[in-house]
Amino acid sequence: MSVQIAAASPVEKTSARPFFVAGGVGALLVACLSFLPAARGGASVGQDGNWLAELVARLAGALPVSWPPETALMVFAAIFMSLLISWLYERLLYNDWTTLGALVFVAAFTANAAIAGIVASGQWAIATMVACILVVPGIRRIESVGDVQANMSFGLVLPFLFLAGPAMAPLIPPLALFGALADRDARRDIRAFIAMYLVAIMPTLLVLAGMVGMFGLDETIRIVTEIYVPAFTPVPAGEGAIHALSTVAVYTILPFALLIGAYMFAVDRRWQPVSAVAVLALPLYLILGARFFGWPMAPTLPLVAFLGGFASWLSVARLRPNFRRLALALMILTAALSWTPKILPLLAGP
């Protein structure tokens, strides 16, 4: 029996249908379990940091079907996207979007060539997208609510950056720093800071400890030193790759800077700047990484990371009507641009 006092509780909306929560938790559990058999056997899971691809391949292997890994990835991507779109639609309605507006938005989101591409080709850039989808609301919740659930959620999403691969993993310590500094006491008291930093970083450390337990210390060190560390050895990127990345970003991501920029100046009680900036910063970080460290990255990746982060930001931020209209227009514009002869070949890759 929930004891609710009228004076204490404003009218509440249902934030998420239990189906999505249960489905999400179930999918996560299955995904986690699916990669463990190989891990226990000391196989080369995550040899290139593609943990998610490994997970999906293992999951498919456990099914009574004989799909090739590419097909399994495609099916996984399709299911994932379906759930994401349903969830996004639901959340948009929750955040005061009209039914028509929400429908058009998810249609434009789905129609983006990059989204269609990762589903059709089973590109596993989806792992990066998952990380961005989780991190942005995590930051927003720390900013807006700042309760223990927010601290927990934030801490628990950080390991997904590790699982997203070597490129995203270095974001963990600074984000944990943000998580700690978001706490008022932690900004004033070093002991509180240490405690809050531990709370943020600990799930990632637990994942690493779990890896040591499963793979052994030597194998864990090998994974970290041979996969994660080399990713940050400066290697000049090819001109062509940088040109492709830049072109896609300028046409499909940069226009959204207009919205984020306008949002930064529209201060109200729901104004939470860090998560808004993170939406743009995450793809920018990937592009810079590709520029300076030569990460082999398809032009789709920053766009997918952006779309994931942006969609999840809209799912948690209640925007003013004008901003909603602008977001809708930009999403339609980006979807349209993604199919133009200038962008589509770059997204499709060589």
Add this chain to the structure above:
Amino acid sequence: MMSAQLAASAVYGNENASPREDATSPLWHLRAAQLLFDRGQLKPGDFGSAIADELAWRSDLGAVLIGKGLVRPHDFYRALAEAQELPFVDLLKEPPDPELFFSEDRANYAALKIVPWRLFDGHWILATVDTGAPQREWAERRFGPNFSFVITSPFDIFWAQQDHFRDFDNLRAREGLLEWKPDHSAKTTITAPQKIAFGIAGALYLLFLIAAPSACMVATMAAITILYTVTFTFKAVLTWLGASRKLDMNITDAAVAELIDAELPVYTVLVPMYREAKVLPLLFDALKKLDYPASKLEVKLVLEEDDKETIDAAKALNPPGTFEIVRVPPSYPKTKPKACNYALFFARGEFVTIYDAEDQPEPDQLKKAFLAFQTGGPELACVQARLNYFNRSENWLTRMFTLEYSQWFDFLLPGLDKLKMPIPFGGTSNHFRLKALRKVRAWDPYNVTEDADLGIRLAQEGFTIGVINSTTFEEANGVLGSWIKQRSRWIKGYMQTWLVHMRHPIDLWRKVGWRGTFSFHFFIGAPPLLHLINPIVWGITIAFYVLGDGQFSWLFPEPIGTLATFNLFFANLLLVYFGIVAALKRRYLDLVPAGLMQPLYWVLHSIAAWKALWQLIANPHYWEKTEHGTSAVTDRKLETIRRAA
């Protein structure tokens, strides 16, 4: 001789003795107060403030004067008798005629504060504290027109009832639930059908083990692994749900401030104690700080008859007139629930709560509980306040205990509440609607975690249970031996509770639904079992790694092996994390690093669990008393109170 004169005076001596006189209680109380004032027994300022409180609280002036400790109860009721021109009787000196008591009137005696005193020429003389309409109507119904009143004090009425109904109440306190619903009583630990069922299951398992030892072992490990996974997942979900700030704000300070004292009901506070004289000043101090009209607070110090030391200490502290000492007659089982059941016969409040001797409830707790009942609907039978510790940093054990309690009361119980699942209560600070509590025959005296059991029984009777955002601070048990004793009792009680409610599992499912059944099994049933099997699993794990994969890997075929690995490395580590996070709500940030040592704490649980199992078999109803007052923090608090006094 004296009583005959008093009796005659009561019948013939004055007009006010007439049962049909329509005298209003406030007027008599005012006259009595005036008499006390005239005699200098009541100071002018106190008189004025008491009248103001009488109006604000809408209480009898007498109750206000006594509740605030401005006059002694005996003095006031003597004055009241004088004002009403009725005789005053001291029931200790002139006890009631025992032949005149009727056991079927037991509840009315307590509720109306009235007892038959003498039968004189066919005329009933009733001793009471109030000659108002309820007393008159009841007397008329019971005895017809031939009755009259004498005045006595509430303490005398209370004493007379205790004296006369001692054995009667004691029997009902022990066997009330057993008589009402034998299958809900833990008097018998395992019933005959359960023995047969367990026997058959054990035999089948043995046959399976003999016929196919490998398959049997694999199946056993599979069952254990799944049990671990489900329990972990459930705990994770509850922790995550309970972490939301929304659940901490269900009753705001503003809502409490808006409460009108006049609308508050009488609240009974039960404080069961045994050999806890030392911490009594702490309790008195905490109860005095409660933000509740003193005239509407009824405190029962529930003490064992043989505990002279605590009884004397309580008397020496000169408690206010609203405090009463309930002496529980010695009988088996000597448990806290039996003592509380006994005390409940004297309770008059609309609501009742329980505190332990060293408890420090937040002052607004009773008001928050009342608000919860106001808004929770008539089916809301109980709300549980949060428990935490005031000596958390004393040593490693108190740190672990505080983390555990923080997780339990700040995360898991609110999580259960959010999911609308039955809540096993904590030992104290549970607030009941007295009617509902009596309907289910209160606590099971044979169950050593009567609180957890009561939560399940209330749910089965169609009542609901909630949690409130008010905390009672207690003393964490920081002495290892004492901790093991306390914990083994708790685990034994959970075992008892599970066995009791598994007598009719289908019936349980019908009454509490799938959610209730699930939480019953995985919140009450599974933890003791897991504490028991943990050492075995740890042993297998160590052997697995020491001897190499080949030796034991056959025990964990896929996908069980995967699940077991998940439990070992991720579930356990995440459980540590959840335990650490538990410190955040209360900003106990100093406990965060200490939380990393929780696995050692789990080892202690397993030691306690094996002790509990042994006791369940050998001495199921034995109550391992928790020692209070062992903390240096408690000593410092007591010293502060002493100095202030």
